[in-house]
Amino acid sequence: MSLSSREKLAAINREYKHKEDLIAKAKAEWVKKTLPAGAKSASGDLITDPENPKFDLEAYLTLKAADEA
Numbered sequence: 001m002s003l004s005s006r007e008k009l010a011a012i013n014r015e016y017k018h019k020e021d022l023i024a025k026a027k028a029e030w031v032k033k034t035l036p037a038g039a040k041s042a043s044g045d046l047i048t049d050p051e052n053p054k055f056d057l058e059a060y061l062t063l064k065a066a067d068e069a
Helices: 002-034 057-068
Strands: none
Touching: 002 057
C-alpha cells in the first residue's frame, strides 16, 4: 500500500510542478504582451540602455521580475 501511496504522491507533485511552470510562462507572456509600444526597439527587444530616450524603466523592471519568477 505504501508503494501505491508514494506513486500517487509523486504523480500529484509532478502535476503541481507542471501547473506552476505553465503559470510562470503565462505570466511572462502577459508581461511581454502588455509592454508599452515605446518600450520595444525596432527588433522587438526591450531597450536596456538607460541613455536611450525611449528607455522605459517600468517595462524593464517588469520584464526582469517576470524572468526571475
